[in-house]
Amino acid sequence: MSKLRFRISLSLDGFVAGPNQSVQEPLGIGGEQLHEWVVPLEAWRRAHGKEGGEVNESTRVMEAELVNIGATIMGRNMFGGAPGPWSTTDPWKGWWGRNPPFHHPVFVLTRHEREPLMMEGGTSFTFVTDGIESALEQARRASGGKDVALAGGARAAQQYLNAGLVDEMQLHLAPMLLGAGERLFDTVEDLHGLVLVETVAAPNVVHLRFARE
Amino acid sequence: MSKLRFRISLSLDGFVAGPNQSVQEPLGIGGEQLHEWVVPLEAWRRAHGKEGGEVNESTRVMEAELVNIGATIMGRNMFGGAPGPWSTTDPWKGWWGRNPPFHHPVFVLTRHEREPLMMEGGTSFTFVTDGIESALEQARRASGGKDVALAGGARAAQQYLNAGLVDEMQLHLAPMLLGAGERLFDTVEDLHGLVLVETVAAPNVVHLRFARE
Numbered sequence: 001m002s003k004l005r006f007r008i009s010l011s012l013d014g015f016v017a018g019p020n021q022s023v024q025e026p027l028g029i030g031g032e033q034l035h036e037w038v039v040p041l042e043a044w045r046r047a048h049g050k051e052g053g054e055v056n057e058s059t060r061v062m063e064a065e066l067v068n069i070g071a072t073i074m075g076r077n078m079f080g081g082a083p084g085p086w087s088t089t090d091p092w093k094g095w096w097g098r099n100p101p102f103h104h105p106v107f108v109l110t111r112h113e114r115e116p117l118m119m120e121g122g123t124s125f126t127f128v129t130d131g132i133e134s135a136l137e138q139a140r141r142a143s144g145g146k147d148v149a150l151a152g153g154a155r156a157a158q159q160y161l162n163a164g165l166v167d168e169m170q171l172h173l174a175p176m177l178l179g180a181g182e183r184l185f186d187t188v189e190d191l192h193g194l195v196l197v198e199t200v201a202a203p204n205v206v207h208l209r210f211a212r213e
Numbered sequence: 214m215s216k217l218r219f220r221i222s223l224s225l226d227g228f229v230a231g232p233n234q235s236v237q238e239p240l241g242i243g244g245e246q247l248h249e250w251v252v253p254l255e256a257w258r259r260a261h262g263k264e265g266g267e268v269n270e271s272t273r274v275m276e277a278e279l280v281n282i283g284a285t286i287m288g289r290n291m292f293g294g295a296p297g298p299w300s301t302t303d304p305w306k307g308w309w310g311r312n313p314p315f316h317h318p319v320f321v322l323t324r325h326e327r328e329p330l331m332m333e334g335g336t337s338f339t340f341v342t343d344g345i346e347s348a349l350e351q352a353r354r355a356s357g358g359k360d361v362a363l364a365g366g367a368r369a370a371q372q373y374l375n376a377g378l379v380d381e382m383q384l385h386l387a388p389m390l391l392g393a394g395e396r397l398f399d400t401v402e403d404l405h406g407l408v409l410v411e412t413v414a415a416p417n418v419v420h421l422r423f424a425r426e
Contacts, residue, residue, distance in 0.1 A: 012384075012398070013227055013396075013397075013398040013401070014226055014227045171225075175408065175409035175421065175423070176404065177398055177401060177402055177403060177404055178402075179398075179401070179402030179403070180402075183226075184226075185225070185226040185390055185392075188226070188390060188392070189390055189391075189392030189393075190390060190392070191225075191389065191390055195388065196388035196419070199412065199414035199419050201412035206409070206412050206419065206421065208388065208419065210388070
């Protein structure tokens with residue numbers, strides 16, 4: 001069965017984004033620090049069309065995260081801010097340019113209907129307005145039998161966690177404080193059977209992988 | 214120089230105690246789960262006068278925590294609830310019985326003056342009403358040149374963290390959610406130079422040690 005695999009970076013005080021998120025600072029004030037572990041990696045740079053970079057304990061974690069993923073689900077904020085830009089003459093197509101680093105179908109949870117977008121390199125964006133279970137069904141159908149990645153943000157994750165639909169959760173814990181922002185586990189009181197199965201320490205991060213026993 | 218070494222168990226969602234703390238449930242609802250990693254340990258049982266128990270990756274962490282500690286500071290709640298019991302004919306002497314497992318001077322932060330208590334086995338409780346810096350000074354003087362442990366709870370920790378007085382922070386991260394309760398990092402926005410220096414994975418816990426670079 002195709003699994004739903006959630007992954008996200010969070011701060012030691014539990015935030016996946018800092019306060020005052022905006023188009024200029026999509027992760028809010030200080031939020032970029034959550035990704036200090038990944039941006040220098042050779043594997044990350046390669047996925048974004050860049051050369052060079054580091055290889056460390058995070059490399060294996062990041063590569064394992066990409067294995068056997070056939071589709072991605074994300075919340076509307078992660079795709080890109082308010083619906084405003086979508087209605088202009090140059091509609092918003094996400095943060096990632098013409099050739100996004102997904103290379104498979106992406107399903108965006110939103111309340112605003114919109115035609116699908118076909119991007120270069122095999123990425124498409126489909127906008128799902130009828131809820132998380134519909135998005136998961138569509139993603140599973142589109143994944144060709146592979147697993148589905150849940151990329152965030154917090155609200156999308158909370159809905160899937162509370163519905164008990166997450167099969168694997170990979171937390172990238174950044175050992176710093178944000179002090180304010182969006183809390184990953186707001187409204188979530190139960191991991192629905194997910195238990196810690198692997199811990200990997202690496203520069204600027206501790207990777208915690210949870211799975212069903 | 215004698216260091217201030219803070220250690221505490223917290224949940225994945227950042228709580229060091231569950232909701233509704235009481236004399237019956239000093240760690241609040243669900244809070245006991247925070248200590249599931251330590252209670253089965255042979256080292257913990259021995260410190261509490263019991264035989265048997267497990268030896269695992271947590272043993273070294275727990276033993277290292279006890280090395281070179283000459284005094285302990287704790288908040289009033291950790292010593293034991295409201296000041297009410299202190300004025301009865303059988304005054305409250307902490308949770309730990311006649312021979313508490315500290316075996317050195319303990320300084321309790323409180324707003325209520327009280328004479329020191331001399332317990333068996335070398336433990337004493339001194340009640341400090343003039344603030345965290347005074348408690349730290351007194352603990353350092355009493356520690357005989359050794360380090361001082363900061364045992365919690367959240368409010369005491371927040372005050373020392375925000376004052377930049379913590380030299381080492383050992384977090385025992387329990388991989389479960391409490392959903393509500395007392396948050397360790399409430400009001401704390403900055404680790405004041407503490408960086409992650411060691412990560413140890415063990416059953417029911419990930420130990421994260423922070424120190425000044």
